[in-house]
Amino acid sequence: MTAKHAIEVKGLVKTYEKLTAIDGISFDVNNKEVFSFLGPNGAGKTTTVEILECLRDPTAGEAYVLGYDVRKHDGQEAIKKKIGVLPQDFNALDWLTVFENIEYFRKIYGSRADSMYLLKLVGMDERANQRYKTLSGGMKQRLGIAISLVNDPEIIFLDEPTAGLDPQARRDTWELIRKLRDEGKTTFLTTHYMEEAQALSDTVMLIVEGKIVARGSPDQLIDEYGGKKSIVVRNASSGIDNHNLITLFDGMRAKAAQNGDVIIPFTDNSDLARVISILEKENAKMAEIELRSPNLEDVFLSLTGKRITSEGSVG
Ligand SMILES: Nc1ncnc2c1ncn2[C@@H]1O[C@H](COP(=O)(O)OP(=O)(O)OP(=O)(O)O)[C@@H](O)[C@H]1O
Ligand SMILES: [Mg+2]
Structure with missing residues (x-):
């Protein structure tokens, strides 16, 4: 069955x-996009x-999902064969090695995937025996993520794949998600990290309290709701403290x-x-000036009046 969209929800x-x-x-x-569900x-x-x-x-x-109805038994059977899942708070079997774990899941799926190939794909081949x-x-x-790929799925669902990771591990996961897109997978990602949704997504959907607040590409959302660019001035070593700096403008x-x-x-540019000229007149030559474009955080703020904290709560 070929469907116009990878997923349709009504x-x-x-x-x-x-x-x-x-x-x-x-x-x-x-089909084949990275779709992010962004919400607290x-x-x-x-x-x-x-x-x-x-x-x-x-x-x-x-x-x-891929044209199959999630409410029908036959649809569910077909869907399960064609999707890969990384659940929120995923855990594998603690006492098994990396290789034994992926083999365990491969066998459950009755898949003939090459486990070492999948470990290589996610950069884990050298840790196979750990x-x-x-x-x-x-x-x-x-x-x-490697386990979610054992059945060569068309769609992968990654539920908060980077929650709690340090910034480097988060960026490594982003690279991996980009690689999956290059492999032609459709990726359905959930996250509460604005930066992540902005960096990875073809389409972002903002969801708050079970309702869709906005949907579009990161650029579209920022253009529509992000507001204007702003000039950021910080005192650096200008010798003027910020309290006084603000009165200059x-x-x-x-x-x-x-x-x-x-x-x-x-x-x-006349604002710039x-x-x-104000900073020059005050001899604050070392003050730093940055022209900042709005981002998804500004979009969320302008639509909901709130921010999402790094833990995912609204504040
Ligand atoms: N099995 C359940 N029984 C009762 N309430 C539930 C159940 N699962 C989720 N909820 C409630 O439904 C709402 C939505 O939960 P859900 O887990 O889908 O949110 P989420 O966006 O994934 O949040 P998080 O970022 O915390 O993972 C929450 O208020 C949650 O407490
Ligand atoms: Mg959740």
């Missing part, structure tokens, strides 16, 4: 007793993903950021020229 609802976790969402995922803790990301993986039943609405429980968080996630709607930077809305 009016999907999931309730848990009195709680509406998913509140009538509709969206499509294009409790937004409904895992619930949606697990409905698409046929692990939970929807309360109402429709969902099709016990799972001795791996770092980043390495465990990489093995999890009277009439330019300057604001002090939490870290002490001075933020001035940018409309055109004015900032430079």
Whole structure:
């Protein structure tokens, strides 16, 4: 069966007793794209993903994965053969080695995949004989991604694949996700990291409290909701402290950021020229000036009035 979209969701609802976790969402995922579901803790990301993986039943609405209906038994059988899954908080078998683990899952799937090839793909071949429980968080996630590939899936679901990883391990995982896209996989990613969604996604969908807030490419969302560019001035070794620095830009709607930077809305280059001339006049030649483009954080802030913290809560 060939479907126009890798995934189609219409009016999907999931309730848990009195709680509406998913509140009538509709969206499509294009073939071979990296699609990110971006939202804070409790937004409904895992619930949606697990409905698409046929692990939970929807309360109402429709969902099709590769054209197959998640509500039908036959559809579920077909879907499970064609998807790969890295669950949230993934764990393999602690006492087995990396190689034994991937072999274990390969056999469960009855797959004839070359386990060493998959370990190589995720950069884990040299650790094949290391016990799972001795791996770092980043390495465990990489093995999890290798395991999700044992059945050569068309779509892979990665539920918060970089949560809790250090910045280097996170970036290594990003590289791996880009590689999967180059291999022609459709990737459905969930994350609460704005930077991650911006760096990786062809399409981002913002979800808050079970409702879709916005959907588009990172550039489209930033253009539409991110607001203007801004000029950031920090005192560096200018000799003027930030408290005084802000008073220099009277009439330019300057604001002090939490870290002490001075933020001035940018409309055109004349604003920049004015900032430079003020700093020169004050002999603050060492002050740093940065022209900052809005990012997905600004989009989220302008749509919801809130920020997502690094732990994933809204604040
Ligand atoms: N099995 C369940 N029974 C009852 N409530 C549930 C169940 N699973 C999830 N919920 C609730 O549904 C809401 C959505 O949860 P879900 O796990 O889908 O969110 P999430 O976006 O994945 O959050 P996180 O970032 O914490 O993983 C939350 O309020 C959660 O407490
Ligand atoms: Mg979740």
